[in-house]
Amino acid sequence: MYKLLLCLRYLRTRYIALASIVSVTLGVATMIVVNSVMEGFQNEMYIRLHDILSDIVVESHGLDGIGNPPAVQDEIRRLLGDDLIGMTATVHVPALLSFRMGGQSHTRPVTLIGIDQATYTQVGDFGKYLLHPANRQKLSFALRESGYDARLPHESGQTYRRENLRYQRAMDEARRRMDQIRQDPNANLAETPRPAADDDLENEAGAPGDPFAGLESGETRSQEDPKFEGVILGIGLASVRDRDANGEVVDHFLCRPGDDVQISLPSAGTPPKFLHDTFTVVDLYESKMSEYDSTFAFVPIEKLQQLRGMLDPTSGIGAVNSIQLRLRPGANLAAMRDRLQARFPAHTFPYQIQTWMELQGPLLAAVQMETTLLNILLFLIIAVAGFGILATF
DSSP states (O other), rough: HHHHHHHHHHHHHHHHHHHHHHHHHHHHHHHHHHHHHHHHHHHHHHHHHHHHHHSSSEEEETTTTTHHHHHHHHHHHHGGGGGGEEEEEEEEEEEEEEETTTTEEEEEEEEEEEOOOTGGGGGOOOGGBSSSSHHHHHHOOOOOOEEEEEOOSOOHHHHHEEEEEEEHHHHHHHHHHHHHHHHHHTTTTGGGGOOOOHHHHHHHOOOTTTTTGGGGSSSSOOTTTTTEEEEEHHHHHHHEEEEEESSOOOESSSSTTTOOOEEEESSSSOOEEEEEEEEEEEEEEEEEOOOHHTEEEEEEHHHHHHHTTTTTTOOOOOBBBBEEEOOOOOOHHHHHHHHHHHSSOOSOEEEEEEEEHTTTTTHHHHHHHHHHHHHHHHHHHHHHHHHHHHHOO
8 A cells, every 4th residue: 555655646746757657558558469460460371371382392393393293202101101191292384364354355474283182172271262162171173053152243153154155155146147147138047047056956945046045954065065174263363353432342353163264384395385275264262362362273283284294105194393291280390391301302302392481481581570670669669668767766
């Protein structure tokens, strides 16, 4: 009680001391809040970086890549033993993504990643960032019927694709009839024979005069719906973000599941050739890391190996660019990395073996430096208030 009365006496008569105490209190509170915010930001960033990079990455810096990945994977299993809980091989290559929207062509640079849909989700939480709920449970490059994210402007998937095909066929039919009119203005279009595909659809649907009625059923035929391999795009590649009239942030989708896109990429030969192929968008990927969402596109690894000529003609085994490893929780990543580096020395094998934190070293170092500078500035604020109290007494 005596201490409290003594404090009140000094604080009521010496306002500089009171101001100094308030300054120290605010400085300490600011330090606690800023450290908490930065710690939360670091933790969230670590989670998102870790989900896409796995624990340890064995990456080839040679032109031929890792030529016999099954043998390398078997050796890794032998070295790491029970500490290894997941492993997958990937192929990544720079590419160009092209698609049309509103009569305009859009071309964007991407990092095309070939993944194994059976094992890729074992080394990270890739699946939880996909828009379709079924793909979050089990990754698939097949186009789903419907049920995608509600942010998409209309129904997406196979339902949207069928409607789009019906529209394209209607436009083609209209152009064909217009060409006939230009060639012979007196032609009787009612007597003009339709293409064989239209005749087939009339027999199937029993609806003369509607050449597109056959697409009303659930399945489209291969000659009417060309089947392309699936691709998963980062949401930043397929949409642009803007604000509506109410100031709310909205996504405007340039393409969505069910649309076809063209991908151009270099081959694996020397010198490389420029290759082109068409893919169907089957899902979108949203990690909320802009450098991932705006640059990554995922396709089946077998398709990418075949397209680039990475398959061995004798054994049929495809080369890969990297092997990603997921270790059990609590495992010493540095020790596991050193064990792999000792088995695959850089002067003998063209491999670069790094942990996920080493791969993102510059980014993590910048965040750590920012946190350190903030702590120094806040300490100076508290020090100034402390010297004010000292000068008062």
